[in-house]
Each structure stands twice: as C-alpha cells, then as structure tokens.
Amino acid sequence: MKRFKPTLSHLSRRTFLQATAALGGASALGLRGAYAQEPEKPAEIIVRAWGGSWVDSLKAGVSDSFTKMTGIAVRHDLTEDNEIQPKVWAAVAQNRVPPIHINWDTTTNATKSALRGVTEDLSDLPNLANVTDLAKPAGLEGFPIVNTYGYVYVLAYRPAAFPDGPPKSWKDLLDPKFKGRLAFYNDGIGFHFPAQVAGGGKLEDIPGNMQPAWDFITKMKAQQPLLGEDPDFTTWFQNGEIDAACTISTNAREARKNGVKIEWVVPEEGAKFDTDGLWIPKGLPENELYWAKQYINHALTKEAQQVWLDGLGLPGVVPGLTPPKDLVGDPSYPTTEADFQRLIRISSKIQVENESEWFSKFKAIMQG
Amino acid sequence: MRAARTAYPLKWRIMDTLEGVAAAIWPARFRRATPYLMLLPAVLLVGLLVLGLIQIADASLRTLDTTTFQFSDNxxxxNFRRALTEPLFLVVAQRSLIAALIVTTVTLVFAFPYAYLMVRTRSPGLRKFLLIALFLPFFIGQVVRAYGWLIILGNQGMVNEALGLVGVAPMRLIYNYPAVLFGLVQYMLPFAVLMLAPALTAIPEELEAAAGSLGASWVRTFIHVVLPLARPGFIGAGVVVLTLSLTDFAVPAILGGGSQDFIANAIYDQFFRTSDQGLGATLALMLVALGSILVGLVFALFGAGTLAMGRSRA
Incomplete structure (x- = not known):
C-alpha cells in the first residue's frame, strides 16, 4: 500500500484518524502512524445498501460523518444484495474493477463471496480491537467480512388482530382466522429454524433432519400467506393486508414509525438471530481499497454505530451502545445472555451450504 | 464565378465526394452482395444471441460447489435432472404454460372487438380515442402498471372502498392466480390489438357488404368472412401474447404475492437468490425450448400469420 506523510491541511481527517485509532486500543495505536500516511483520495466511494430506512440510517450514522471527516463523497448503490453479487463475482473473475467499493450484505451472502475468494481481508482494521465476538464471521479465516450488527426475525403482529393478548407461539398463526393474513419472506428465510422447533424437531438436527420444519411450513401453507421482501412487510402492514408476519424487527419498527399499530414478540419456540456485515470486493485500485477500509473502520466506531443502529433499532458490535428508548428491554434488541438464549443462531457455514436446498424446499411447499 | 457555381454547385460536389468514398468502400462489383449487406445488423444481433445461448448452455452443464461457490470444471x-424431477419446477412450469394459454385466449377475445372497432369506425374522433387509449399504456412500464393494480385492488384500494360503501367487507382481490392472469391480460391487450389491426385493415369492407347483399346476417358474415380473413392477425397476435406471457416476470412477482411464480421467477431465484447460475441457466434453456416448441407448433398448424409479412401458408 502506497503511503504519504500527512499534511496540516488535513486537520479534520487527522482528528478522525486519531479517534478511530484511539478506539482501536493498543494495536490500533501501533498502526496509527501507518494510517496517517494516506494514499490519494477518490472522488467518491460506492456503498451498496438496502433502501428506505436502511440506507437513511447508514447515511446518517456512517456515510455523512465519513464524508465530513475525509472529504470523500459516499454514493449509495441500492442494487439488491442478491443482484449485486453476480456482478461483483463476474468483475473479480474477469479482473475488472468491481462496481462497488463496499458491500453491505447479509452475513450468509457475504460468506458465499468469502468462500468464493472475492473478498479483501479486513484483519488490519484498527477498530476491530474494540468489537465484540459478534463482529467475527464464524467459520472463516481472518476477517473477509466484518459483522456490524445483529437482528432478529420476530413475530410482528397487529394488536387489534390478537384481542386476547400477544401471540405466544408460532403455532398461534395456524388459527383459521389468519388465513390470507400472514406474511413470510419468499424464500422462508427467518422461519426455517423456528418452524423446526414449532414442528416438534430439534435445532441440533439441522441440517440433517428438518422434516419437522417442512411439516410445520406445510401446515402454514394452508393459511395462504403472502410472500415477499423487506419493503413488502412494511407496506402490507400499512395497507392492512396482513395481521402478522415473520420479519426483521426493523421493518416492523418502520411501520410503527409510520403510524401503524404494530407490536412484535419472540415466541416461545425462539426466533432466528442473524447478522449483517460489510465487505470489500477484490480488484479495487490500492488507494480506493485503502479508503474503503477506512469507511468500514469508521462504521465500527461507537459514534457511528450509535447513530446508524439507532435508526435501524438493532444491537451493534461495539460495547457500550445505548439502546433506542423504544427498544429498551425489547426481545428484538438482545443485550444480555438471557436475551440471546431465547434466540436461534445457526452457523453461517451450515446456512451457506444448505440455504439453496432450504429455499427450494420452502418454495416447493409454498408454490405447490 | 457565379456561373461556375450554377454549373457545378457545392451540393453536387459533396454528393460526388460521398459517392467516391462509397465506391471505394463498396465497389460496384460488390453490388450483387448489397442485399446481403442489409442483413448484417440482423445477423450480428442473432449472432450475439446465439453466443449468449452457447454460454448459457455451457453454464447449464456445470454444477455449483457450495463449499467454494465455484462451478465444476466437468x-x-x-441440473437438467433436477429441473425435470423437482416438484417446484414442474409446478412453476405448469402454472406458466396454463397461464400463457389462458391469457392468450382471453386477450384475443378482448382485442378483436377493440381492433375491429378501431379499424372500421366512421368516426375519426372515436378512432383517435381508441388509438390514444391503445398507446397510452406503452408509456407506462409494466411494473408501474402492476403497482397501479395493487393500489386499485388492494385491501384499502378503490375497489374495496367502493364495495365498502354498499356494505361488502374488504376482500382479497390481489396476490392470487386470477390477479396474475388479470394483470397479464391487461398488459397484453395493446400488443394483441396492434397485431390484429393490420390484418383487419387488409380485409376489404366490400366483402362484408357483398355478403350482406347476398342475404348473410351480420353474425354469418362475421363468422364466415371476417374471422377466417382475420386469421393471420390472430396467429401473429397469439404468438406474441403467448411468448410474452410465458416468459413474464414482473406481473407474477408483483400481483402474485410471492406464491404464484412463473418460470422466469424461478430462473431469477437461481441466479440471484441461491447463486446457482448453472441451474438458472438450465431453466432458462428449457424456457427457450418450451417457447420455441409452442411457436413451432402454431406455425406448423396455422402458418405464421401476419408474422409472415403477407406471405400466407399455401
């Protein structure tokens, strides 16, 4: 990596670098001098992101402050994560410069890219010294991805549709009155594992024997649920199309912010907990790679995480973050060991190796 | 000076120069090959498509290794075995095929009277109105139109609100198979009318008048004169609507509520959701094959219709 001496004209940038390096602890201090020798700045860096409140939160928490500190503009590319993946893979395979600098991705998707060998190693980020274990991608060497927060696929519901109190179990959704009034992700993501428990199976049997999950999903199919993506859930709740859904709490919270009366629970069978992360595709020019790494390093500061994840309502990977007021004690914002015990976490490796089969099985049931 | 200009004006000089350049590039002895030169753009276009298909065929024969997310060298x-044996793909293929046949039939039934009226009306105002109504949807993309139906037919949409005024509880009008068929028919109608109109224009009005003067009722004239002569238009419109419906992606995705996937949606899933481009390529090839067989059958049974550019089958 080409390095230059810092100049006095970059005072704000130096402040930024000092702050991030200081948060990195002793090891970060060792790299501080190296990071101060900056390669040429690109005019902009491109960060792939999800739209709506997702990108708004990223912009408010990470991108704007990064631009303020470095002078580098951040452009958010809202191409779907699934659609950018083959483009990045093709670019790397053909030795072309990839279309984005940073991919904000699900850990499962990102792991596929890491296994394919198209991700840069991020082990040298100073702020990794100050993150929790959640930031480390399980089952992978080094840091091809940095997980930046966790999230829960909760059971979100309209209180008016549950006059006897909140649903306690995923089985409550089998009540005939909810026929046509439920929603799941169109590949079943988030629901496979709770369905395994609700269907009488064990989590230890994943992936070997998931028949209980398929049996339970078959029962759920009789309820004729809607199947969609993140934005659909918010829209469906707002338009009164559904009474309950298995969705990421952020979507439910967004609907609530928009005035929809909506609550969520982690049912007794548990709810899937997963992570999202940031990664950099191979093939970037050296100076752009350097600044892309700085962006991710900045995303791991307490200040950036606090604003970003306040917007998303999700727990981050830096200790000492304050939960948003409306999520204190909320099951979708786990902070204690007891909170995590109610959640289901399956390793990325198992998910990556079996996801295609699970998606097909879920689709076969729901499309049948 | 002025006289010389008049005798050999600048425009002539330019034209002579251009002719000289053209002759240098394409000498007169190549003149017999000129018609083939006209085919070059089409050959290039088809060639690119064929190249793409070869690549897709190559990908379809490679399987995904989920430990490295690389494709097999062998x-x-x-993938073909999976595509032909997994129930999901059979269900989706069957749904797409049935939908394509239903949509084609219904669209032709609706498109014919529209096209007939548009061609035969004596009122220039009505003809203009029908033409504008026909072309207006082309300015609005398929996705926007499908979302429009969500707004109109949704639980809190205009239709349910109107039903609510007469005491009918909101009902689910979208996110089901009929909604997908409805959306497709609405999308395909302008295509069908556009394909039918030239065929109807080519039917001399005098033939209908002659049939009437020989005592045929309007219905008999319609069945024995108009419909047979409109056959090329039906075939052309049918082929276009059939293939577009069979391969549609957006309408099933938006109006189907995630549970009414067509083959194109299954292909998308393989390419972009499970990263299995090999299986996606296999499904794409099978869709091309299915569409080609259907079109081939139509051509074999009924000829190419208006798509034959006026040369009907003997």
Missing amino acids: YSIA
Whole structure:
C-alpha cells in the first residue's frame, strides 16, 4: 500500500484518524502512524445498501460523518444484495474493477463471496480491537467480512388482530382466522429454524433432519400467506393486508414509525438471530481499497454505530451502545445472555451450504 | 464565378465526394452482395444471441460447489435432472404454460372487438380515442402498471372502498392466480390489438357488404368472412401474447404475492437468490425450448400469420 506523510491541511481527517485509532486500543495505536500516511483520495466511494430506512440510517450514522471527516463523497448503490453479487463475482473473475467499493450484505451472502475468494481481508482494521465476538464471521479465516450488527426475525403482529393478548407461539398463526393474513419472506428465510422447533424437531438436527420444519411450513401453507421482501412487510402492514408476519424487527419498527399499530414478540419456540456485515470486493485500485477500509473502520466506531443502529433499532458490535428508548428491554434488541438464549443462531457455514436446498424446499411447499 | 457555381454547385460536389468514398468502400462489383449487406445488423444481433445461448448452455452443464461457490470444471446433466424431477419446477412450469394459454385466449377475445372497432369506425374522433387509449399504456412500464393494480385492488384500494360503501367487507382481490392472469391480460391487450389491426385493415369492407347483399346476417358474415380473413392477425397476435406471457416476470412477482411464480421467477431465484447460475441457466434453456416448441407448433398448424409479412401458408 502506497503511503504519504500527512499534511496540516488535513486537520479534520487527522482528528478522525486519531479517534478511530484511539478506539482501536493498543494495536490500533501501533498502526496509527501507518494510517496517517494516506494514499490519494477518490472522488467518491460506492456503498451498496438496502433502501428506505436502511440506507437513511447508514447515511446518517456512517456515510455523512465519513464524508465530513475525509472529504470523500459516499454514493449509495441500492442494487439488491442478491443482484449485486453476480456482478461483483463476474468483475473479480474477469479482473475488472468491481462496481462497488463496499458491500453491505447479509452475513450468509457475504460468506458465499468469502468462500468464493472475492473478498479483501479486513484483519488490519484498527477498530476491530474494540468489537465484540459478534463482529467475527464464524467459520472463516481472518476477517473477509466484518459483522456490524445483529437482528432478529420476530413475530410482528397487529394488536387489534390478537384481542386476547400477544401471540405466544408460532403455532398461534395456524388459527383459521389468519388465513390470507400472514406474511413470510419468499424464500422462508427467518422461519426455517423456528418452524423446526414449532414442528416438534430439534435445532441440533439441522441440517440433517428438518422434516419437522417442512411439516410445520406445510401446515402454514394452508393459511395462504403472502410472500415477499423487506419493503413488502412494511407496506402490507400499512395497507392492512396482513395481521402478522415473520420479519426483521426493523421493518416492523418502520411501520410503527409510520403510524401503524404494530407490536412484535419472540415466541416461545425462539426466533432466528442473524447478522449483517460489510465487505470489500477484490480488484479495487490500492488507494480506493485503502479508503474503503477506512469507511468500514469508521462504521465500527461507537459514534457511528450509535447513530446508524439507532435508526435501524438493532444491537451493534461495539460495547457500550445505548439502546433506542423504544427498544429498551425489547426481545428484538438482545443485550444480555438471557436475551440471546431465547434466540436461534445457526452457523453461517451450515446456512451457506444448505440455504439453496432450504429455499427450494420452502418454495416447493409454498408454490405447490 | 457565379456561373461556375450554377454549373457545378457545392451540393453536387459533396454528393460526388460521398459517392467516391462509397465506391471505394463498396465497389460496384460488390453490388450483387448489397442485399446481403442489409442483413448484417440482423445477423450480428442473432449472432450475439446465439453466443449468449452457447454460454448459457455451457453454464447449464456445470454444477455449483457450495463449499467454494465455484462451478465444476466437468460437464454433467445434474441440473437438467433436477429441473425435470423437482416438484417446484414442474409446478412453476405448469402454472406458466396454463397461464400463457389462458391469457392468450382471453386477450384475443378482448382485442378483436377493440381492433375491429378501431379499424372500421366512421368516426375519426372515436378512432383517435381508441388509438390514444391503445398507446397510452406503452408509456407506462409494466411494473408501474402492476403497482397501479395493487393500489386499485388492494385491501384499502378503490375497489374495496367502493364495495365498502354498499356494505361488502374488504376482500382479497390481489396476490392470487386470477390477479396474475388479470394483470397479464391487461398488459397484453395493446400488443394483441396492434397485431390484429393490420390484418383487419387488409380485409376489404366490400366483402362484408357483398355478403350482406347476398342475404348473410351480420353474425354469418362475421363468422364466415371476417374471422377466417382475420386469421393471420390472430396467429401473429397469439404468438406474441403467448411468448410474452410465458416468459413474464414482473406481473407474477408483483400481483402474485410471492406464491404464484412463473418460470422466469424461478430462473431469477437461481441466479440471484441461491447463486446457482448453472441451474438458472438450465431453466432458462428449457424456457427457450418450451417457447420455441409452442411457436413451432402454431406455425406448423396455422402458418405464421401476419408474422409472415403477407406471405400466407399455401
């Protein structure tokens, strides 16, 4: 990596670098001098992101402050994560410069890219010294991805549709009155594992024997649920199309912010907990790679995480973050060991190796 | 000076120069090949498509290794075996095919009277109105139109609100198979009318008048004169609507509520959701094959209709 001496004209940038390096602890201090020798700045860096409140939160928490500190503009590319993946893979395979600098991705998707060998190693980020274990991608060497927060696929519901109190179990959704009034992700993501428990199976049997999950999903199919993506859930709740859904709490919270009366629970069978992360595709020019790494390093500061994840309502990977007021004690914002015990976490490796089969099985049931 | 200009004006000089350049590039002895030169753009276009298909065929024979997310170096027919044996793909293929046949039939039934009225009306105002109504949807993309139906037919949409005024509880009008068929028919109607109109224009009005003067009722004239002569238009419109419906992606995705996937949606899933481009390529090839067989059948049974550019089958 080409390095230059810092100049006095970059005072704000130096402040930024000092702050991030200081948060990195002793090891970060060792790299501080190296990071101060900056390669040429690109005019902009491109960060792939999800739209709506997702990108708004990223912009408010990470991108704007990064631009303020470095002078580098951040452009958010809202191409779907699934659609950018083959483009990045093709670019790397053909030795072309990839279309984005940073991919904000699900850990499962990102792991596929890491296994394919198209991700840069991020082990040298100073702020990794100050993150929790959640930031480390399980089952992978080094840091091809940095997980930046966790999230829960909760059971979100309209209180008016549950006059006897909140649903306690995923089985409550089998009540005939909810026929046509439920929603799941169109590949079943988030629901496979709770369905395994609700269907009488064990989590230890994943992936070997998931028949209980398929049996339970078959029962759920009789309820004729809607199947969609993140934005659909918010829209469906707002338009009164559904009474309950298995969705990421952020979507439910967004609907609530928009005035929809909506609550969520982690049912007794548990709810899937997963992570999202940031990664950099191979093939970037050296100076752009350097600044892309700085962006991710900045995303791991307490200040950036606090604003970003306040917007998303999700727990981050830096200790000492304050939960948003409306999520204190909320099951979708786990902070204690007891909170995590109610959640289901399956390793990325198992998910990556079996996801295609699970998606097909879920689709076969729901499309049948 | 002025006289010389008049005798050999600048425009002539330019034209002579251009002719000289053209002759240098394409000498007169190549003149017999000129018609083939006209084919070059089409050959290039088809050639690119064929190249793409060869690449897709190559990908379809490679399987995905989920431990490295790389494709196998060896060829195998595993993807084809999966595509032909997994219930999901059979269900989706069957749904797409049935939908394409239903949509084609219904669209032709609706498109014919529209096209007939548009061609035969004596009122220039009505003809203009029908033409504007026909072309207006082309300015609005398929996705926007499908979302429009969500707004109109949704639980809190205009239709349910109107029903609510007469005491009918909101009902689910979208996110089901009929909604997908409805959306497709609405999308395909302008295409069908556009394909039918030239065929109807080519039917001399005098033939209908002659049939009437020989005592045929309007219905008999319609059945024995208009419909047979409109056959090329039906075939052309039918082929276009059939293939577009069979391969549609957006309408099933938006109006189907995630549970009414067509083959194109299944292909998307393989390419972009499970990263299995090999299986996606296999499904794409099978869709091309299915569409080609259907079109081939139509051509074999009924000829190419208006798509034959006026040369009807003997």
